[in-house]
């Protein structure tokens with residue numbers, strides 16, 4: 001017996017104000033991402049993330065993802081005192097051993113972000129697989145970029161064609177309401193992640209673009 005195919009899941013990353021949080025809830029996003037990386041224009045404090053996640057709303061509540069960049073145990077512990085996270089997104093140079101240690105210490109699932117530019121980059125998947133619960137496949141930061149992610153850069157999606165990915169995963173990097181459907185069709189991504197593509201200016205989310213992105217992704221099926 002076969003039922004309807006599952007919808008592609010959506011994460012809206014870099015939520016930093018109430019309008020964006022409410023728009024993500026209302027649109028039916030599956031996850032919202034909070035950036036705990038002070039140099040980012042999207043950064044929030046753990047307390048701000050906790051307040052946003054506690055907002056009521058008419059829509060379904062998305063799960064909260066904490067984005068961390070080479071954070072220490074002490075920093076992660078501070079974040080978890082205030083922010084109710086369901087998933088830790090590690091977006092720095094964390095090794096497989098560090099990912100495993102964070103997962104064991106904090107008892108939360110870990111999603112490792114990997115920058116993809118060549119077929120060799122996909123070779124890292126096997127090394128990380130035992131240490132993580134999920135992958136986020138993103139573009140590498142452009143030369144000279146100030147941030148390790150959230151740069152509106154995409155990678156060559158054809159690199160993923162026919163390549164087994166040994167954990168659940170999300171596609172990220174340069175996605176927008178206009179290109180997310182083609183990205184899903186080209187890669188078979190079961191989930192997608194966006195930040196810049198739903199902003200009206202760097203660091204400022206646009207509720208209309210959030211709604212358009214979620215609708216375009218949810219119109220696709222795995």
Ligand SMILES: O=C(O)c1ccccc1NCC(=O)[C@H](O)[C@H](O)COP(=O)(O)O
Pocket residue numbers: 013014035037040041042043067069091136138147148149150151152153172173174175193194195196197
């Ligand atoms: O968004 C940031 O400011 C950021 C800072 C440091 C590390 C990662 C960061 N963002 C990651 C993301 O928002 C996404 O997971 C991904 O890179 C896609 O971003 P975009 O291309 O802007 O949609």
